[in-house]
Amino acid sequence: MIEAAAWVALVAFGAGVLLCAWRLWRGPDLVDRVLAMDTLTVNVIALIVTWGILQGSSVLFEAALFFAMIGFVSTVAFCRYVLRGLIIE
Template structure:
């Protein structure tokens, strides 16, 4: 049962990744691209967690946590750059 649920969730997350990549490439504004990049990070974290569930690997969850922290810092940096023009004051 868990295998079928993981397959369905994997397909849904993969579709979300493709749609987010489209928004990242075509986004009408830089702000839309930053939001798409943040959404892409969240979808990638979901995919890493799904792979960890399928393979029963605990290291995948640690990798997902590290990726979440790096993604958060990246999003904050991009937003700060768009608002002020520099990241470090």
């Protein structure tokens, strides 16, 4: 039963990745693109974790944690750029 739910979750998160990539590509504004990138990061993390559940591998959970840290730092950097024009002061 958990495997079926995990496969459904993989399909849903995959659709979310595609939709976020579309918004990242066609975003009418820079702010929309930053939000799409942040949401894309969250969806990719969910894909990695769900795949880790299916595979039973703890290495994928560590990869998801690393990806989350990189995604957080990049989102903060892009937001600072949008608000101030500078990343490092």
